[in-house]
Amino acid sequence: MDNKPFRILALAGSLRQGSYNRGLLRAAQELAPDWVEVQFLDIGVLPFFNQDLEPGGGPEVVQRFKEAISNANAVLIATPEYNGAVPGVLANAIDWASRPPGHSVLRNKPVAVMGAVLGRSGSANAQAALRGTLGRIGAIVVPDPQVLVPHASRVFDEQVNLRDEGIREQIRQLVEAVADWCRRVQPDEPSSGVSATSSSS
Template sequence: MKIIAFAGSLRSGSFNKSLLKAAIEEASDSLEIEIFDLDGIPLFNADIETEGDPKRVSEFKDAIRSADGILIASPEYNHGMTGVTKNAIDWASRPGNDMPIGGKPVGILGASPGITGTARSQDQLRQSLKSVGAHCMPKPELLLFRAHEKFDNQGNLTDDSTRRFLGKYLKAFEEWIKPFT
């Protein structure tokens, strides 16, 4: 199964990008996870859309269309999802009759230095995804808290407990996707 994954952060040292890299390491052989970097996707603007999708947006939409499922790793900023994450969903939900994200199975995970992980961000993201017809995996949830203690300076996941849970999460995600493929 082909999975497109993206992090809702543009920061090069993002914990969420590192979490997706760890997901690639922990995924079974039947999951092919490809990370799509959202850098270069402009803020959604209907005037721009009217002129035609920018190249980076077209690449993003094509990646979603060709995927069997989507993994979104989103940090939490100010008790909510990031503007980067919301912007990606906005572009992926256009145009209304042919939105690439509609009907896709989605797994949400996230890493944050905060004690609540990304619980509020994930709740907001689920609401947005529901509104565009995506199918979010309800359980298990992966809300990685105190992320700064679980990755080394090179972005490698060093926490064995988190690594094991990530593997279980990915197995559940693989089962979640099967009815949609």
């Protein structure tokens, strides 16, 4: 993480190189105000959740993942839906982050969700399920704006850059909403002392 005062950890529910959802996260990086760092973390490095691995804090890579969540002001997730559900790789990451019960690093952490799919749903089913899971863990799920991207292949160019101005604006607003929620729930943290520089545009 660099010296920017406000940190958002970005997670994608797709490991694919040309993933549209990673494209959404890149757009969030581009559109974030200059006082916000959006840092991507690859959840594909995490092993399958196994409760036998938990004693002693779990594998090092899992500990680093949890630390990254802990050190971030907020988390931003972009996910497709697979067969109408949350992709396994993301469910696996959330399972690790949810532990130990009642003391998850996601507890009281603002988390925003968005998603892109090739179909018509825009990832609505996966997002609904994910919001439910995050709420159960105790995360503060940022309620809106909802960023649902159907027919994703139509709004990205060949380099997987998001070209749709309307969706780019929704993502910009979502990043601002994340910052707002952090100000509400982390008022004493130095890294959320961003009100003086926050954008009102």
